[in-house]
Amino acid sequence: MREVKKAVIPVAGFGTRFLPATKSTPKEMLPIIDKPIIHYIVEEAIKSGIETIIFVTGRHKRAIEDYFDYYPELESILLKNGKKELVESLREISNMAEFVYVRQKEQLGLGHAVLTAKHIVGDEPFAVLLGDELIINDKQPAIGQLISAYYKFGKSVIGTMEVSKEDVSKYGIVAGKSITEGIKLVDYMVEKPKPEEAPSTSAIIGRYVLTPTIFEELEKTPLGKGGELQLTDAMVNLLKKEAIYSKDIEGIRHDTGNKLGYLKAIIDFALMSEDIKEDIKELILKKCKEING
C-alpha cells in the first residue's frame, strides 16, 4: 500500500467573514497567539507523517508563501542582534516540509481546489486539510487518525463529528453502517442538506484521506450547491466504485472561520501556553468578576 505523504491544503478562499482584516491578510495568516492558523495545520500534517504540503492558493495569498520561505534580510538583522536561536526557529518553519504552491485561478469550490492539485499529487493517496478548522489532540493529530484508518482499510476515509440537527445545513453529512466504534462504511453523503432532509447528524469536518480515484470523479462531477464543484458530490460518485469510510475524529475542534470560534481558539491555546497561561487565567477570572458585578 502506498503511504500517505502528501497533503493538499486549500487556501484560496477570501475569508469574507473577517473583513476588513482579510482584505490584505489571508485568513489563514490570522494569529493564534504568536503563530498563524496555517502553521498549526501544517504542524498537524507533519506530525502525521506528511512530507509534502501542496497549498492551493490564489492571487491575494502571497503572505503564505513568504511565511514558509527563508527571510535572509530579517535573519541577518536578528543575527547581528545576537538572536541566533530565533533565526533557527524561523528557519525550522521553512524546513518543516517540502512546500508546493499551485494557483487556483477561479474560486469554483473545494472540489475544484482539490482537482487543481491533481498533477502534483499524482497516483497516490493523499490528505486534505481545511485551514478553517483547528483540532487539538496531543496523542494523535486528527489527520493522523484518518491516515491510520486508511492503512487499515486501504480506502478513502473522511473525518466526521456529530453535530446538532439545526447545524447539519452547514456541513457535508454522511450516513452508513457502523463497523467499529466511531468508524462507518459510508453509503450516502450529501452537501449541506436541510435538517429535515439530512440522513444523519454525522458531519464532515475538514479532514480527508482520499485515494487518487477521486480525481477521475472530480473531472466528471457537475457544479453543485452554490455553483461550486463540491468535493462531497465527487465522493458520492466515488462511492459507486470504491468503498469510503468515515471516522469520528477525537479531539477538540475549533472553527476558526468565524469570529467567536476564532476567539475561543485563542483562549484555549492561551490556557495551554506555558508562558502566559497563569496570566490569562487571572485575566479571565477578573473579567468574570467584572461581568458578574
Ligand code: G1P
Ligand atoms: C466544506 C465541505 C463540507 C464540510 C465543511 C467542513 O464546506 O464542503 O462538506 O462539512 O467544509 O468545514 P465549507 O465550510 O468550505 O463551505
